[in-house]
Amino acid sequence: MPHHSSSIPTKKILLNAFDMNCVGHINHGLWAHPNDESHRFNEISYWTDLAKTLEGGLFDGLFIADITGSYDVYQNNLDLTLKESIQLPSHDPTTLVSAMAVVTQHLGFGITVNLSYESPYQFARRFASLDHLTQGRIGWNIVTGYLDSAARLVGQKNLQEHDTRYEQAEEFLQLCYKFWEGSWEDDAIQKDKNNRIFTDPSKVHAIHHQGKFYQSQGVFQVAPSIQRTPVLFQAGASPRGLSFATQHAEAMFIGADIPEKLKAQVAKIRSLAEQQGRDSEALKLFVGITVVCAETDALAEEKLAEYIRFASPEAGLAHYSSSVGIDLSQYAPDEAIPYQKSNSIVSVNEKFKQLKITPNDLSKQHILGGRYPLFVGSGSKVAEQLIQFLDETGIDGFNLTRTVAPESHHDFIRYVIPELQQRGRYKTAYQDGSLRHKLFNHGDRLPVQHPVHPFRYSTKKTAQKQLA
Incomplete structure (x- = not known):
């Protein structure tokens, strides 16, 4: 399928700051700086300051x-x-959102929640509550x-089999779709004081779900929020994970050390999305990166040193050991x-099959204690490299990790963003609307081609009821 090559040079780069509610996230050891x-x-001020900084830099999201676990x-x-x-101690990320939403107007929030240990x-x-409070700026990874x-922490003997985890995820998501999209009609809330009708009872519907993993009966307690369903992020790279992500996700995090591999992965993901009946561009693809920048190349090299x-690097190895499940x-x-x-993590583990990798090689890759492209x-140099990386691979944007917090974000906003803007590759103002609308420019709700659609309470059902 030919790509719209003419539109590629003007593609605006999407940018998230990538962080975690803890000290050492990706680039380890730098807490001692x-x-x-x-x-x-x-x-809380650490996070509200960060949110204001990122919004000042027009970041799409944090x-x-x-x-769960250590x-x-x-x-x-x-x-x-x-x-x-x-990543120990580490605190619950959802607790940060309301505070950061108060001090910003546009910044999106993508929050990771492990569904294996949640009740749907x-x-x-x-998440519906957070979508209300942020005015439609919430996403779920x-x-x-x-x-x-x-x-073991939540009282299970060990992790469920990889593919069973995805089967459970599939049902978890379907049940959430029923809650978010199927229980309340859009105009259920009337707020009619004269007639004392806050909600029209005929427009609120009970959910009935009898599944393999979950059962649920009753009315969802939250009326429709701006987006209804939060923006859906996913990072699966195993065959089962990819099929799940290309079916449901709106944004994906993908990793690869070299552009050629990444380009192949992007092409594969876009074609899988099409096979699922979705537009290949309906998925925004992000790559994790680390940036060290300064006024000149020489000063940046000094800062890196x-x-x-x-x-x-050893802390990086320890983190990596858990990612692959092997004591390195x-x-x-x-x-x-x-x-x-x-x-x-399947994608990380496959590398050992293909390449001869030693702990020394890994330590060199983990030069800053993290394993993202640096x-x-x-x-101007970093801006050129990011543009080239994006155009060569066909991705949509980057997840920028921190090195020294908050210095590294201030540096990026000061040195790199103006250069990207000058080249016409980064927005100069936010557009209004929800996180979904900002990312896709197609309104606040998921499109009809998305598997959420069958779970929506349709007007057709209402019409049938009235006829009966």
């Missing part, structure tokens, strides 16, 4: 990662995880989890890590 304030993550695979204990604060009803209610430590002194401390620095089938240089 004198300028780093991530130890203040438990203070994407907040989360895990990284206990490396050396079979939590010692390094605790010493380096590798309570979850759907919480759907994850099924990959840590055995999480399963300074950051490296504080970074902890057991291999000598130059020993090739053998491929082992594990129940964790862009270093002046604002």
Whole structure:
């Protein structure tokens, strides 16, 4: 299928800040840098300041990662995880949204919630409430989890099989669709004081769900919010994960170390979406990146060298160990890590099948304690590289990780964003409307081609009732 090559040069870059309600998120060890304030993550002003900074930089969203459980695979204990604060302690991300929404008007919030340990009803209610309070700026990153430590915390013996997790996710989502889209008609709320009718009872409908994993009967407690269903993010890379994501997700996070691989992945995802009856452009694709920038290339290199002194590649390895479910401390620095089938993140694990990788190689890749592509240089150099990366691969935008917080976001906004704007590749103002409308320019609600549609309370049903 030919791509609209003519439109590619003008494609505006989408940008999320990628963060987590904790100290060490992706780039580990940098909490020890004198300028780093991530130890203040438990203070509300840390987050409201961040939200204001990002909105000042016209970021599309703040994407907040989360895990249930902790990284206990490396050396079979939590010692390094605790010493380096590798996503431990970490707090609930949904608690941050209302505070950040008060101090911003446009910034979107993508919140990771692991559905394996949630009840669909309570979850759907919480997110519908947040969509109301943010005026339609909420997104949900759907994850099924990959840590055995999480399963044990919630009283299960171990993680469910990978594909069972997706079967459960499918049903969880369908039940949420029923709550969000099927229980209340759009005009159910009347607020008619004269006739004492707040809600028209004929326009509110009970949900009946008898599934393999979940049962639910009754009326959803939250009236329709602006978006009804939050913007759906997903990051599945296994065959089962990809099929789930290309069916349901509106935005996906994909990872690859080299542009050629990424380009192939983008093409595969877009064609899978089409096979599911969706528009191939109905999915916005994001790649995680790390940027170190300054006034000149030389100053940026100096800053990188300074950051490296504080970074902890070993903490990066410990994080990676849990991602692949293998204790990497057991291999000598130059020993090739053998491929082992594990129940964790499939995309990360496949690399060991294809390549000879040693702990040393990984430490070099984790130079800043994180494993995302690293862009270093002046604002114009980084801008050029990001544009080239986007145009070569066909992605839509980036998830920008932090290095030293909040310094790295201030740097990016000061040096890189004006350069992207000058080249016509980044917005100069927000457009109004919900997060979904900002991303797709097609209104606040999911389109008819989306699998949510059959779960909507249709006017056809109303007409049939009136005839009967």
